[in-house]
């Protein structure tokens with residue numbers, strides 16, 4: 001692997017980062033700006049969307065997403081009304097989705113109900129880009145999105161089967177891949193199956209750890225370097241391809 005400092009970060013895409021969960025979000029925003037990275041900063045609850053928009057306002061390349069994390073649906077499901085109210089203000093939606101590490105039937109149903117509402121409201125608005133969590137629930141998530149969803153949907157940290165991946169790609173969904181995936185055999189073989197035009201990159205920082213440190217947007221350079229080798233392209237053209245994918249996802253989100 002090349003030294004990360006040798007790789008140009010300008011124009012990288014981080015389609016799923018939790019900037020507000022780093023110890024110093026303001027410092028992270030300045031680092032993102034200096035590095036020239038396009039970042040979607042997701043939120044886990046609708047009530048923190050406003051404060052995140054306020055701190056990110058000076059940064060053109062930072063997009064704040066409006067979310068209700070599936071693992072918080074049980075305790076904060078009532079915030080769905082806040083999400084609905086704020087929806088017109090957000091082009092990006094996330095983190096939303098399903099997390100079926102819980103075996104509790106009621107909780108799964110509650111998550112399904114919340115995601116179903118979010119998908120419907122976004123489809124009605126027609127101008128959204130969603131970043132979606134699908135741990136142990138890829139099949140349900142892909143079925144709920146359907147095959148002709150009018151907004152752009154990004155499956156973040158996809159960990160489903162090859163067959164599910166093919167269904168998702170055929171439905172026009174995107175995948176945002178991260179440093180954890182390029183380190184795991186399963187992640188590598190999934191990436192192998194992804195059509196390059198469906199691929200975006202993400203840090204999922206600070207949740208994802210690299211070398212026991214929280215992943216950062218700049219670390220995506222190593223993911224792009226990995227993809228460039230898989231796809232037999234230069235680093236710069238791989239970076240440009242991912243940015244083009246991101247711009248296409250946003251354009252579909254706008255039309």
Ligand SMILES: [Zn+2]
Nearest residue numbers: 016095204207
């Ligand atoms: Zn996340």
